[in-house]
Amino acid sequence: MLLADQPIPVYTNLTDLYGSFGSSLNHAVRWNELTEEFKSRFGRPPTYIVRAPGRVNLIGEHIDYALFGVLPTAVERDILIACAPRPGDSPGSVVAENLNAKYSKQDFAPTTISDGKAEGWHLDIDKKELRWESYVKAGYYGVLSHYFPKSTDKPVPVDMLVTGSVPAGSGLSSSAAMVVASTLTFLAVNNKLEQVQGSEHKPLSKGNLVTMAMENEKRVGVNSGGMDQAASVMSNASSALYITFYPTLSASPLPLPQRALFIITNSLVVSDKAVTAKHRYNLRVVETLVGARVLARALGIKLHDVHGEGHGHGHGHGHNKTKWEKVTYREVLGRFVNEPQGCGPEGDMGPESLIIALKGILTKLNCLLPQRIRGAAARERESEELGVTMEEMIEMSGLSPKVFHEVYLSWVDVEATHFQLYKRAKHVFSESLRVLQFRKICLDAADNLPFRSISNKASTNNEPDRLGQLMNESQKSCSDVFECSCPELDLLTKLCREAGAYGSRLTGAGWGGCAVSLVAEDKAEAFIQKIKETYPPYKDLEGPKLEEVIFATRPSSGACGGFFKFWCRKVD
Structure with a gap:
């Protein structure tokens, strides 16, 4: 079942x-x-x-x-x-x-x-x-x-x-x-x-x-x-x-590999995603959804906009009788590679094909940049320059301002001067690829039972190192590309790696909260002590107070x- x-x-x-x-x-x-x-x-x-x-x-x-x-x-x-x-x-x-x-x-x-x-x-x-x-x-x-x-x-x-x-x-x-x-x-x-x-x-x-x-x-x-x-x-x-x-x-x-521990470390920066949603969490949702529509149009992918009788204009005329599709990046990717559509297994290309598709679409994202800076030099520009204004975003969507607001803004409050469609898409597709790579490493290790020891650095395929590398790449993308980290989390994940973690990354919505680190079971005690000594907010914590902010967990x-x-x- x-x-x-x-x-x-x-x-x-x-x-x-x-x-x-x-x-x-x-x-x-x-x-x-x-x-x-x-x-x-x-x-x-x-x-x-x-x-x-x-x-x-x-x-x-x-x-x-x-x-x-x-x-x-x-x-x-x-x-x-x-x-x-x-x-x-x-x-x-x-x-x-x-x-x-x-x-x-x-x-x-x-x-x-x-x-x-x-x-x-x-x-x-x-x-x-x-x-x-x-x-x-x-x-x-x-x-x-x-x-x-x-x-x-x-x-x-x-x-x-x-x-x-x-x-x-x-x-x-x-x-x-x-x-x-x-x-x-x-x-x-x-x-x-x-x-x-x-x-x-x-x-x-x-x-x-x-x-x-x-x-x-x-x-x-x-x-x-x-x-x-x-x-x-x-x-x-x-x-x-x-x-x-x-x-x-x-x-x-x-x-998961045996003798693997995931250790949670709380940055002690509180981030209430409901309270800050309009310029953090919900803003990212809107940037991601709008980017999917823009990417679909740029790639010539059909959108399932259902027009009422006599109302088929692409710029929103007669929008009261039109149902506009709020397409996602996963749906855009599926249509990009002609994935069969439907419910159940027949509507999913499978992980191996998905890996190939993700690598392909990551080369197609320049269309999400402002027209004025598209090209290789865009990677070196400041974040604001990579973003688009509200007016540019609406034009790129192919919708009228009234329809755009109805589809993407009427149900949520957001605040921004520039919307980072390119950067959010780059994170979404690369992070999705990392998930599949992480999954494959775990499954391959399970096929070679008994699992190799997480503390055995001489392991043939170095599973812990490979998993840790993916976690570190994820943290960098969350910090630099999706911009959902914070200085304290950047510092904490750096200290965790220096304390012996194979990998460390923020977990959850970000902008505060916790990091998760992959640590060898026999190194856990030393790891916790090292973080206590090096992360400034922990230095005066002892006993139960320390256990509240740093602890090991299994599923x-x-x-x-x-x-x-x-x-x-x-x-x-």
Whole structure:
């Protein structure tokens, strides 16, 4: 069975959920403390505890929303939500509390709205001043809209208590973990973990939960590509995930070399991608989408713009009756090499052909530069000169200003004087190539079992060195080309390489947060000590405070393995 089709299971002990790998986190203590605190605050035990982990992306940054494959894995650090229906209160009302004292108690309830034809739900989510409960509301909204379409069917009132060990704004996807956990919470307490298909009741699948969580996170103002949610839901405790989004969402396990450790180092620069989205994350999404249309037009690739009757003009006349395709770079690449189109395996050229295609299209990107500087000398120019103005970008798209705004700007807030179509495309295609090369190295190593030791420098094919080189190339591209790094991350990854890492790169959206480094298992302790001594923000940290900012991780179970029914609960 494909990972996306697997049901979300219920576990009754922590060993099955977390596996045998231990960390500095004492899982049993955390679960028991959360249970006892819930009982203390609400006067009864929770019905469920829901878990959703954070994730680390090993390689493949900012390419998921271009529909290219990525290589993340869930980490042990997670969001836990204890919850129970609350008897005798108004339907749908929520009391949300957080064990972290800096997050205040929240009471809220959805309201019904009507457009004259049908009723819907409303929850007030402030995208400008993002608060912790906004992620709870985002998860709730998806459950309401999917499972309570009629006002006669009322959701139950809920008490919930949240705790988390994923540092916020760290690049380990605490926001996606929170949205996945809250979505799963409201599904569980409302008994919506099964879907009715005809006369059958089928368990909600991991793919269903990923899709819903993706939709939900957009309600806090982040246009996520789906990697974070898929990693949080679909991961298992024995491998990384190769996640693809074209032609449909798919995930497959990827074995990693034994004795390999990925060590997370927090730059301690907080980057809240929802708050800064208009000139960082969402701006990159717009630059990437517009660049795909411009590249398609320059290469003579047909776009699936559906014109209404009598409205076939290319510059937007009659746009109210025209559906303009928001094409992605992955779709442009497929059409560039005449890939068969469709769902399932017949709509995917396969990794080997994809590698060849990526190498080819990387030579075709000069059309994304301003007309005035196209040519080899462009590589030496300043970043602003490589960008195009809004007026130039609209002209290159072939759309009228009104249509362009409707297609690319009406649904998102962005700020920029110059838009870096060329640089973003160069990163997307080269990073996608690195993901496939990383995957191939891991698969080739797995075919030669037993895996070579990660600490054996004399290994015939030098897998750790090759993986590390790809990670280092990724960091350089993220910093110089996609411009999603920051001085602290540039310094931290440099220090990690000097401390003995095979490779080190930022992970997550960037502009702060964490780096991930590939380190030989027997060198991990020395590596951590070296970083403590050389990265200035770490020098005064000891014990638990140091363990919060630098820690080793292996693949962890996802949210698919993480909520308990307490009538059969047993904590190991």
